[in-house]
Amino acid sequence: MSNKDIIKVDPDDIGYNTSANPTFESVLNARLNRRDFMKGSIGTGAMALFGGVTLSSLAGCMGDDSNAASSTAKLLGFTAVPKSLEDAVKLPSGYSFTVLNALGDPLRAATAAYKNDGTDDDYENRFGDHHDGIEYFGLSASGTPDPNSSERALIGLNHEATTDENITSYFLHANGGTTTLPRPASEVDKEMAIHGITVFEVKKTSGKFAYVRDSAFNFRIHQNTVVDIYGPARGHAMLKTKFDPTSQTTRGTLNNCGTGHTPWNTFVTNEENWAGYFTRSATDNAARESVSGYAKSVTSLNRYGRAQGATSRHRWERDGSEDKYARWDISLDTTKAADGSGDYRNELNNFGYIVEIDPYDKSKRARKRTALGRFAHENAAFAPVVAGKPVVMYSGDDARNEYMYKWVSTANWDPADANASDRLAVGNKYLDSGKLYVAIFKADGSGEWKELSFGVNGLNASNTLYPFADQADVCINSRLAGDAVGATKMDRPEWCAVHPVNGEVYLTLTNNSQRRLNPTGSQVAPDAANPRVYSDVRGTTTVNTGNVNGHIIRFKEAGGNHAATSFTWDVYLFGAEASAPGVINLSGLTHDQDFSSPDGLWFSYATKICWIETDDGAYTDVTNCMMLAALPGAVGDGGPITVSGTNVTTYMGKKPTADTLKRFLVGPKGCEITGVTESPDGKALFVNIQHPGENTSMALVKAGDPDAAKYESQWPSNIGYGAGKRPRSATIVITKNDGGLIGT
Ligand code: FEO
Ligand code: CA
Ligand code: CA
Ligand code: CA
Numbered sequence: 001m002s003n004k005d006i007i008k009v010d011p012d013d014i015g016y017n018t019s020a021n022p023t024f025e026s027v028l029n030a031r032l033n034r035r036d037f038m039k040g041s042i043g044t045g046a047m048a049l050f051g052g053v054t055l056s057s058l059a060g061c062m063g064d065d066s067n068a069a070s071s072t073a074k075l076l077g078f079t080a081v082p083k084s085l086e087d088a089v090k091l092p093s094g095y096s097f098t099v100l101n102a103l104g105d106p107l108r109a110a111t112a113a114y115k116n117d118g119t120d121d122d123y124e125n126r127f128g129d130h131h132d133g134i135e136y137f138g139l140s141a142s143g144t145p146d147p148n149s150s151e152r153a154l155i156g157l158n159h160e161a162t163t164d165e166n167i168t169s170y171f172l173h174a175n176g177g178t179t180t181l182p183r184p185a186s187e188v189d190k191e192m193a194i195h196g197i198t199v200f201e202v203k204k205t206s207g208k209f210a211y212v213r214d215s216a217f218n219f220r221i222h223q224n225t226v227v228d229i230y231g232p233a234r235g236h237a238m239l240k241t242k243f244d245p246t247s248q249t250t251r252g253t254l255n256n257c258g259t260g261h262t263p264w265n266t267f268v269t270n271e272e273n274w275a276g277y278f279t280r281s282a283t284d285n286a287a288r289e290s291v292s293g294y295a296k297s298v299t300s301l302n303r304y305g306r307a308q309g310a311t312s313r314h315r316w317e318r319d320g321s322e323d324k325y326a327r328w329d330i331s332l333d334t335t336k337a338a339d340g341s342g343d344y345r346n347e348l349n350n351f352g353y354i355v356e357i358d359p360y361d362k363s364k365r366a367r368k369r370t371a372l373g374r375f376a377h378e379n380a381a382f383a384p385v386v387a388g389k390p391v392v393m394y395s396g397d398d399a400r401n402e403y404m405y406k407w408v409s410t411a412n413w414d415p416a417d418a419n420a421s422d423r424l425a426v427g428n429k430y431l432d433s434g435k436l437y438v439a440i441f442k443a444d445g446s447g448e449w450k451e452l453s454f455g456v457n458g459l460n461a462s463n464t465l466y467p468f469a470d471q472a473d474v475c476i477n478s479r480l481a482g483d484a485v486g487a488t489k490m491d492r493p494e495w496c497a498v499h500p501v502n503g504e505v506y507l508t509l510t511n512n513s514q515r516r517l518n519p520t521g522s523q524v525a526p527d528a529a530n531p532r533v534y535s536d537v538r539g540t541t542t543v544n545t546g547n548v549n550g551h552i553i554r555f556k557e558a559g560g561n562h563a564a565t566s567f568t569w570d571v572y573l574f575g576a577e578a579s580a581p582g583v584i585n586l587s588g589l590t591h592d593q594d595f596s597s598p599d600g601l602w603f604s605y606a607t608k609i610c611w612i613e614t615d616d617g618a619y620t621d622v623t624n625c626m627m628l629a630a631l632p633g634a635v636g637d638g639g640p641i642t643v644s645g646t647n648v649t650t651y652m653g654k655k656p657t658a659d660t661l662k663r664f665l666v667g668p669k670g671c672e673i674t675g676v677t678e679s680p681d682g683k684a685l686f687v688n689i690q691h692p693g694e695n696t697s698m699a700l701v702k703a704g705d706p707d708a709a710k711y712e713s714q715w716p717s718n719i720g721y722g723a724g725k726r727p728r729s730a731t732i733v734i735t736k737n738d739g740g741l742i743g744t
Helices: 034-042 055-060 185-194 284-289 297-303 415-419 423-431 471-476 478-484 698-702
Strands: 095-102 131-138 152-159 196-205 208-211 219-221 226-230 249-251 256-261 267-271 354-357 367-369 390-396 400-402 404-412 434-441 446-451 493-498 505-509 534-538 541-546 551-557 566-574 598-603 610-614 626-630 639-643 648-652 661-666 672-678 685-690 730-736
Touching: 095 208, 131 267, 131 685, 131 730, 152 256, 152 267, 152 672, 196 267, 208 730, 226 423, 256 672, 284 297, 297 478, 354 423, 367 423, 390 423, 390 493, 390 505, 404 423, 415 423, 434 478, 471 478, 505 598, 551 598, 598 672, 610 672, 626 672
Parallel strands: 131 256, 131 672, 226 367, 493 598, 566 648
Antiparallel strands: 095 730, 131 152, 152 196, 196 208, 196 219, 226 249, 256 267, 267 354, 354 367, 390 404, 404 434, 434 446, 446 566, 493 505, 505 551, 534 541, 551 566, 598 610, 610 626, 626 661, 639 648, 672 685, 685 730
16 A cells, blocks of 8 residues: 555544534524525624725625735736645745744754754754644834734744654654553653744844744743643632642643634634543543542543543553653542542643733743633634724634634723733733633524523533533533533534634534434534535545535624624535535535645735635545635625535535635645744745655554655655655745735
8 A cells, every 4th residue: 555545544533522412403493584684684783893894895805806905916816736746835836935944943052953863852942743823923123022023023833743643653753652651751751842832933034034043032832831720710629630739720731723813912822632642541430430529520521532441642641650741641549639639630621721822921821711611622713803892702623523612701802902011911801701602503594602601501500411510610611511502513613714804704614524414323414504425435435424525614793793692604615626526516616726624724914815724634645735715705695505415405605716716835745734824014924834744654664764765755854954854844934936915
């Protein structure tokens, strides 16, 4: 079997939602004529919220080439990049890129250059692995915050994971990781250090961005960094550990996937597939049921994917000989204090949050914002702030059949807070007190936000699914709260983004291997918002079934008010192979546009282009993962369709044209394209190439010299970047050769 034939098993393709809430909206409210509904929801208010936006500029964002940001250059004026299986970053002609940093690059002058042969150390002072979300924070020439600077900046960068699924990786360790247990401390220390985040300085030198190796601003957060707990769970008994019996601190932030940029210029990083790093003994249910107050934690652990007997992804617990390893074993030790202060029975409750970091001040600890809910947070998208209105943030839960959430702050936005010097204090104001909601997508194209507050919507001690004790319990168990209020099971919510002009919210639904027409077990039936079920057949072999290629849904809040509790939605785009039949390729994608498994999603503020990135395993026999540029229209610009095959009626946006959707980038072999940000002038785009060579056959590599050409990818060493041949996750900076806006 060649690497090309390997069908990638996505380590993020996880699902634990066995709740009974409906996937098809069986209880329709008064069935509204959609045309009337749309007319009514546009009504008044939409213009008011996005002050300064006029009807003509609103039209400008809907695929009209006269967009204000591009008066001299046509948006999407480049020639589409063909699909590619090359081990290279492919861009349109007229564009170039440089590698800004890669796994292992030093962040200090005193840290040795990266050898990339498995013998490197001091990873606490190097870039970590699996670059993911990324955010840009401008710096003035004198080193003070300047959001408008396109010359100098701090970059917040997530390091989600490492290519080490079976502990035999040659990517990181000299001769492959150790499979005998307990694993050597040196290997575990290295792996704990490459997870987390990096904040680093970039500066333009001779017109090109480069990172500043010895900048005093540079810092890492890894798994031994102390982090503060904020919000309702701060000080709560359910977070008590041996490390901090007061439940005010924990260590590390883990599996940092997407990111967010607050209106007050802090960096937020999202903990996604954190649960899999913890182990739980095969007899832990009985242990918990024997200790007063812990029986219900079994329900929570099962819902978050840690059934008893679960093994940890990397076996970081080792033999429990040191506290920094022991914490990865969350089994309840009946010989220890009943309140959990003597072991790590509660450690899982210290993960699963959105974490706020002040990129400009490394002396301040990061804060886990527990009010924003606990789940597999993909990213955090803030709505444009309006003086006197609440701060609103959206975040999806990326696992099969999980939910879409939003946060509405109690405090109303004060524009003075955008320039506050104590940025984390501003975070306390808008991210610790407010309401969390979960989405219900209805069959008539409308939707509802259900409030997840203790004592509301049946979220109380007598709830039959799970007895909620207080607001902290609701936040810690957001998924169970979502189950209890009948939230809609989605096809893996990945990134969301708010259109900077019309305020509509876009959400990628990457794929769902568990959608079935006639579901059994944990499978779910198609519904209006997740309407496709089909099979991907190569030759005569069915390689994938369900929603194979994913889609992008979008919604418009009622009255244009982000704090509203109702919305209308449609499907902006369906992913598909261009040659797939129309019943699958519903959006009519051409070979210049076709894609599978949308994941990263972000709107440029300079051009308003919607950038779509893929993390795919279904179409990778034809093309590596990619990034597309899009100029979407608006909710309701298409109409209802009935998907033959499932016979489900959904609402689909206007089909894209060659002028409104175009492939811009294809990555090297085995990579995911993820994370995107820009300099404020729109002339430099920062994009991450995650895990090139992910499908490397470890057996092949082990059979020979690990540095021989056995890796699926040798990027970026194959373009002369750095030592060694092992593939490395990296950030690239894309510029236009004529110095113009990216995407024109
Ligand atoms: Fe880390 Fe769902 O992607
Ligand atoms: Ca993702
Ligand atoms: Ca993904
Ligand atoms: Ca990945």
